[in-house]
Amino acid sequence: MRSPDALLTLDDAWQALINPPTPAGSGRLHLTAAGWTAAGPVADDARELLDCLAPLAARSGRLAIAQLGQSLDGRIATECGHSHYINGLASRVHLHRLRGLVDAVVVGVGTACADDPLLTVRHVPGRQPVRVILDPRGRAPARLRLLREAQAPTLHLLGEDAEPDGPGAGHVTRLRLPLVDGGFVPAAVLDALAARGLGRVLIEGGGITVSRFLEAGVLDRLHLLLAPLLIGSGRPGLTMTPIATLDQARRPGVRTFRCGDDTLFDLELDGSRTAPG
Numbered sequence: 001m002r003s004p005d006a007l008l009t010l011d012d013a014w015q016a017l018i019n020p021p022t023p024a025g026s027g028r029l030h031l032t033a034a035g036w037t038a039a040g041p042v043a044d045d046a047r048e049l050l051d052c053l054a055p056l057a058a059r060s061g062r063l064a065i066a067q068l069g070q071s072l073d074g075r076i077a078t079e080c081g082h083s084h085y086i087n088g089l090a091s092r093v094h095l096h097r098l099r100g101l102v103d104a105v106v107v108g109v110g111t112a113c114a115d116d117p118l119l120t121v122r123h124v125p126g127r128q129p130v131r132v133i134l135d136p137r138g139r140a141p142a143r144l145r146l147l148r149e150a151q152a153p154t155l156h157l158l159g160e161d162a163e164p165d166g167p168g169a170g171h172v173t174r175l176r177l178p179l180v181d182g183g184f185v186p187a188a189v190l191d192a193l194a195a196r197g198l199g200r201v202l203i204e205g206g207g208i209t210v211s212r213f214l215e216a217g218v219l220d221r222l223h224l225l226l227a228p229l230l231i232g233s234g235r236p237g238l239t240m241t242p243i244a245t246l247d248q249a250r251r252p253g254v255r256t257f258r259c260g261d262d263t264l265f266d267l268e269l270d271g272s273r274t275a276p277g
């Protein structure tokens with residue numbers, strides 16, 4: 001049994017975030033969607049982590065959060081798709097923490113093909129989320145690690161007429177959704193995931209995918225991790241329907257956090273659900 005005067009460490013805080021019903025520190029920490037309180041002393045890095053992630057971890061019901069790591073000039077990759085790494089290690093740890101707090105991690109097929117990611121939680125302890133590929137035309141090749149490696153289940157979302165590459169490995173479930181104007185309706189994607197018990201979702205990228213979910217007004221939060229570099233050209237982060245005047249711009253609530261040399265902008269989108277236009 002730990003003393004109530006013992007310092008609550010970063011690891012304690014993370015354990016409390018991923019196991020909210022039985023927080024570390026024998027109930028010294030209390031998490032709510034509005035924040036957190038602690039009965040004893042809390043280390044500075046644990047305090048920052050709790051400030052940033054307690055509202056996400058303690059939130060009940062469905063959640064849709066997106067993230068993009070980008071340069072100061074808003075690029076998420078070079079022209080040829082190279083993106084490893086725009087962000088520093090602290091941001092990559094943050095991304096793994098986001099994965100550890102959700103039921104499912106979603107990427108567009110562009111990212112699946114360009115990065116061949118695993119989408120697992122490796123930098124911190126945590127439960128592995130279901131990995132989801134949005135692939136309306138069935139262009140993900142069977143050689144992708146998401147489709148070959150079974151560290152976590154993979155959900156391959158396909159358009160109704162798509163013909164996927166090969167029969168699919170045992171950890172891969174194929175699910176077909178209707179296409180509207182050539183794409184999945186973001187709300188329908190989230191509903192289909194929730195129907196499978198995957199109510200907490202991270203939209204991890206890339207820019208096209210996150211932009212569609214943002215434009216559809218279905219995101220609760222967006223984490224933009226700005227790295228101190230200029231790429232000057234390359235794949236854009238957010239690209240949305242043009243607006244004519246700045247009064248049509250979204251002005252979400254924003255909190256900022258230091259993430260190594262990067263800066264995390266935590267955008268609260270609940271209040272800005274209406275698409276401009």
Ligand SMILES: NC(=O)c1ccc[n+]([C@@H]2O[C@H](COP(=O)([O-])OP(=O)(O)OC[C@H]3O[C@@H](n4cnc5c(N)ncnc54)[C@H](OP(=O)(O)O)[C@@H]3O)[C@@H](O)[C@H]2O)c1
Binds near residue numbers: 069086111184
């Ligand atoms: N820095 C970061 O945080 C970060 C994160 C992820 C990726 N990346 C980089 O970003 C690049 C890829 O991003 P990207 O913007 O080009 O592509 P992407 O968003 O990964 O994938 C876009 C494609 O996914 C499918 N898709 C996405 N949303 C859909 C929807 N609602 N309905 C139907 N299909 C949907 C479409 O496939 P179809 O074209 O077949 O219709 C779409 O063209 C890579 O270079 C990667 O390295 C960076």
